Amino acid sequence: MTTSPPVIAAANPVAPAPAPRQRPPVFASEQAALQSAQQLADTWAGDAVLRDRERRLPWAEIEAYSDSGLWAITVPRAYGGLQASAWTVAQLIATVAAADGSLGHIPQNHFYALEVLRVGGSAAQQRFFYERVQAGERFGNALSEIGHRDYRRRSRLERGDAGWVLNGRKFYCTGAIFAHWIPVQAMQVIDAAQDPVSVMVFVPRTAPGVTVIDDWDGMGQRVTGSGSVLLENVAIDEAWIVPFQSSFDSPSTIGPFAQIIHAAIDLGIGEGALRATLPFVRNQSRAWVDAGVAQASDDPLTLQALGNVELRLFAARALLRRAGSLVDAAQQEPTAHTVAAASVAVAQARTLAHTAGLLAANKLLELGGTSATFAEHGFDSYWRNVRTHTLHDPVRWKYHAIGNYALSGVLPPRHGAL
Structure with a gap:
């Protein structure tokens, strides 16, 4: 640390x-x-x-x-x-x-x-x-909070003497360090007699009271800058407050759209790992031939492993493409059933991209042998990156939603993780 x-x-x-x-x-x-x-x-x-x-x-x-x-x-x-x-x-x-x-x-x-x-x-x-x-400006994020076992947000948007004031502390703020605006998920207290509502506050990154702390030290995704954002009595213009909770009260594509991007990250890292594996194995084969040893292309176990990785990545990409078409359809006509179909399709793509990405990164190290662990290659970064990112939200719950939809036609819940 x-x-x-x-x-x-x-x-x-x-x-x-x-x-x-x-x-x-x-x-x-x-x-x-x-x-x-x-x-x-x-x-x-x-x-x-x-x-x-x-x-x-x-x-x-x-x-x-x-x-x-x-x-x-x-x-x-x-x-x-x-x-x-x-x-x-x-x-x-x-x-x-x-x-x-x-x-x-x-x-x-x-x-x-x-x-x-x-x-x-x-x-x-x-x-x-x-x-x-x-005009070229970027959004980051300050959504997640740590230190609590529930998923309720403690960040508060409340009325002060001169208008709305935002306070809170966030973590896993990927992109905030590079951002011009930091969208913050907070609970807006409109009336003390009513429950607060969840909103997204688009906060200027240079606003007084905003501090971005580069304290991310994950073993993977090391340069995402996914550290902390501290919000201390930040004055908020009403024009920056966008409804969030209400966007999930009715069918919307916010969840599946977010998740299709996460699936693409896992897929991409896996495809990068495979691209690194193939020339490395080929170069090993040449060295083995020069040494009078059979080349890797004669090893059925190596070929089986490469074929398995290639097939699973290909299938994950195909599912991702299908999911994209269903997300597009749901954006055009957001009903309970179109959004559910998009969410399930994205969950299917995400679970397969998860396993395919991990498999590709594992096989890069396995087929490369001890030589693949040398720091000069950086092959370990594929495994560290995909292992870290696949922990973003648990895929075991995606299997649950997929099975419930297939067996009983139960529509999946509407939230940002599905």
Whole structure:
């Protein structure tokens, strides 16, 4: 654990997220966006091991990422955006995650916040925040809290003498350190006689009272910056408060949209692990031939293991594509049944991407042998990244929801983890 973590605060920022250098372009097509993602991923892959080993937060890479226009691809056409499909977003995330699991993960909450805004934001809020994103600004997150066994949020949005005031402490705040705005899940106390309601507060990262603490020290996803956010008497403009609880009271795609991105992260890391495995095994084969030993292509166990990984990753990608089409359909017509079908399909993709990603990372080390554990290769980062990310929310509950839906037609619960 870092003994004295750097603090990124509004009053004295150590490494503030710089303003965009220029307005990012709007892609002419979803294919053009994916081509841009691949080009960026190719440039980032070479330094991924060094960033992970030395825990270099990817400031320059994040600037290039959002400057490319990729962080704005889900902005609706009505507001001048591309309105990319869920499948395109998933492909984007998987492409980048294959090169660097952390870079694949960082924009997840940005896209999640955009979906919350699309579902629950007012026309004025959508117009304002879509414009900010199209200008190159980024959303982070301050949703989760630790230290309690229940899932109730302790962060409070209450009326002060001069208006709304926000207080709380958050953790697992992926993307907050790089963000211009930090969406915060909080309980809004409207009337002391009523129960508070859950809202999403889009807080300027430089607002007085906001402190971002880089205290994330997970064994994997090391450069996601998923540390803490401290909120102390932060003055909140009413225009920044977006309904959250009410967006789950009726059918919406917030949950499946969030989860399809998490599935894409696991898939991408697994595909990156397989891409690292194949040339390594081929090079070993050449060395064995030179030494007079049979090559790996003659070993049926090696071929079986590679075939198993390839098949499971292929199947996970196919399920992810199917899930994307159902999320898109549910966005167009959000009913109890369309949202349930999307949620179950995404859960299926997520569970398979979970097991396929872990399998690919395990087999990279297994087939590579002792040589694959050398620090110079950085192969361990695939396992550490996918193992860490697959713990994000328990897949065992996804199996439960899938089985209940298949057996009894029970619609899954509506929340952000399904």
